[in-house]
Amino acid sequence: MASEQDVRARLQRAGQEHLLRFCAELAPGPRAALLAELARLEPEALREHCRRAALACARSPGRPPGLAERLRPLPPARVGSAIRGDPEALRLWEEEGFRQIALNKVAVLLLAGGQGTRLGVTYPKGMYRVGLPSQKSLYQLQAERIRRVQQLAGERRGTRCTVPWYIMTSEFTLQPTTDFFREHDFFHLDPDNVIMFEQRMLPAVTFDGKAILERKDKVAMAPDGNGGLYRALADHHILEDMERRGVEFVHVYCVDNILVRLADPVFIGFCVLRGADCGAKVVEKAYPEEPVGVVCEVDGVPQVVEYSEISPETARLRDADGGLLYNAGNICNHFFTRTFLQAVTREFEPLLKPHVAVKKVPYVDEEGNLVKPLKPNGIKMEKFVFDVFQFAENFVAFEVLREDEFSPLKNADSANKDNPTTARRALLTQHYRWALQAGAHFLDAHGARLPEMLSLPGSEEPPAICEISPLVSYSGEGLEVYLRGQEFQSPLILDENWVQALRP
Numbered sequence: 313m314a315s316e317q318d319v320r321a322r323l324q325r326a327g328q329e330h331l332l333r334f335c336a337e338l339a340p341g342p343r344a345a346l347l348a349e350l351a352r353l354e355p356e357a358l359r360e361h362c363r364r365a366a367l368a369c370a371r372s373p374g375r376p377p378g379l380a381e382r383l384r385p386l387p388p389a390r391v392g393s394a395i396r397g398d399p400e401a402l403r404l405w406e407e408e409g410f411r412q413i414a415l416n417k418v419a420v421l422l423l424a425g426g427q428g429t430r431l432g433v434t435y436p437k438g439m440y441r442v443g444l445p446s447q448k449s450l451y452q453l454q455a456e457r458i459r460r461v462q463q464l465a466g467e468r469r470g471t472r473c474t475v476p477w478y479i480m481t482s483e484f485t486l487q488p489t490t491d492f493f494r495e496h497d498f499f500h501l502d503p504d505n506v507i508m509f510e511q512r513m514l515p516a517v518t519f520d521g522k523a524i525l526e527r528k529d530k531v532a533m534a535p536d537g538n539g540g541l542y543r544a545l546a547d548h549h550i551l552e553d554m555e556r557r558g559v560e561f562v563h564v565y566c567v568d569n570i571l572v573r574l575a576d577p578v579f580i581g582f583c584v585l586r587g588a589d590c591g592a593k594v595v596e597k598a599y600p601e602e603p604v605g606v607v608c609e610v611d612g613v614p615q616v617v618e619y620s621e622i623s624p625e626t627a628r629l630r631d632a633d634g635g636l637l638y639n640a641g642n643i644c645n646h647f648f649t650r651t652f653l654q655a656v657t658r659e660f661e662p663l664l665k666p667h668v669a670v671k672k673v674p675y676v677d678e679e680g681n682l683v684k685p686l687k688p689n690g691i692k693m694e695k696f697v698f699d700v701f702q703f704a705e706n707f708v709a710f711e712v713l714r715e716d717e718f719s720p721l722k723n724a725d726s727a728n729k730d731n732p733t734t735a736r737r738a739l740l741t742q743h744y745r746w747a748l749q750a751g752a753h754f755l756d757a758h759g760a761r762l763p764e765m766l767s768l769p770g771s772e773e774p775p776a777i778c779e780i781s782p783l784v785s786y787s788g789e790g791l792e793v794y795l796r797g798q799e800f801q802s803p804l805i806l807d808e809n810w811v812q813a814l815r816p
């Protein structure tokens with residue numbers, strides 16, 4: 313165990329000795345825990361971190377000056393589309409994606425280190441249940457989509473294949489996520505193919521560059537942002553693990569989008585056939601203030617400008633057709649080749665600039681009282697996963713339909729959007745649509761046919777409740793055999809048992 317003297321000397325070097333202010337009065341247990349936490353902080357890195365935080369904050373957080381003049385929309389040549397593309401191209405992309413999956417060359421990587429503060433839960437977001445009839449959690453939906461895409465790829469190519477699932481957690485989420493997966497028997501995935509690893513944590517810092525104590529025995533730490541991915545990949549030798557497994561292409565996504573298509577063959581195939589080293593799925597932005605980053609160019613280089621960093625005036629700009637000029641909304645679904653990730657971890661990661669978030673950080677004052685600040689008092693520094701786009705040699709964006717692929721769970725139901733209700737509705741509306749397209753009809757309690765509405769405003773519940781297990785259909789395929797020309801009472805829960813029972 314690190315001695316107090318050692319730790320004090322290290323903190324002195326970092327200019328952060330105040331973190332030991334209450335050390336002498338702590339009981340042995342908490343004291344040891346504090347010393348252990350502080351011993352993990354490398355003095356030079358800590359000094360630099362605190363200095364940069366204070367500096368960045370002094371330079372006005374939020375919008376980088378002069379950004380508007382440097383922005384341009386992505387050139388059309390870099391953008392593919394699942395909506396506007398011709399069906400034959402779509403088929404070829406999908407075919408290629410399935411081919412790569414069947415060759416075991418595709419992995420998915422989940423960014424799940426966040427704390428779910430806006431959602432207001434104390435457990436990892438992936439464990440959240442939005443209230444589907446099946447009561448499935450986000451993690452379960454994702455696990456089942458992996459199983460289904462493996463099965464589809466395998467059937468097409470007559471093989472068995474694996475899409476390994478890498479899950480980046482943080483100090484907050486690792487243990488509960490591991491426990492949850494164990495309790496659910498890894499949702500019938502092979503535990504060897506579910507690889508969890510932890511991102512680093514960084515201290516929150518005051519405006520004058522002092523790391524914050526959240527308790528007498530604990531530094532206020534926060535995950536280093538979803539761009540902490542690249543250090544975490546190196547820390548835990550994840551790219552080596554991918555190489556051993558023969559993985560060449562990685563689909564990176566964040567945990568909160570209930571419609572996420574893991575290892576989406578169309579997206580993978582598009583990126584591979586375009587020879588891209590890096591790609592991003594986008595949807596058309598719904599309105600100028602929507603809290604999504606925009607994929608665009610800054611000084612001619614592909615980048616994402618985050619919603620917190622674009623000015624309202626720029627976000628409102630329109631093009632000649634009246635649409636938003638910056639309309640490529642980032643849905644946090646990225647494609648990377650393993651080779652590109654290798655270059656990032658080896659060369660580019662240190663060049664990524666941290667972003668500054670000014671937050672309310674609970675702390676202990678000089679007298680040792682716990683204070684919950686009413687206004688922001690601290691700085692959290694985060695790297696963003698998409699900041700590596702600038703280093704790509706061949707970056708592409710791929711446009712998909714929002715109603716098919718994007719409904720993020722960000723807030724509690726007290727907010728009016730991106731909440732459990734909107735996420736549940738988005739999924740059930742999609743499944744209702746798939747069922748109609750496959751030829752199903754729905755009946756009310758008296759046996760009368762319910763109206764059939766293929767397009768519904770996002771604010772309306774579908775006329776019938778229909779939930780389709782991802783184990784039965786990944787993106788609406790294969791449903792006709794069960795549904796064509798048949799009538800069902802709502803709710804219809806189409807899961808693997810239902811399908812099993814229908815088999816001769």
Ligand SMILES: CC(=O)N[C@H]1[C@@H](OP(=O)(O)O)O[C@H](CO)[C@@H](O)[C@@H]1O
Binds near residue numbers: 604606697698
């Ligand atoms: C750093 C980062 O990845 N930010 C992403 C991410 O935002 P959060 O508010 O951090 O969840 O997800 C959004 C989509 O849900 C995307 O538009 C945005 O650019």
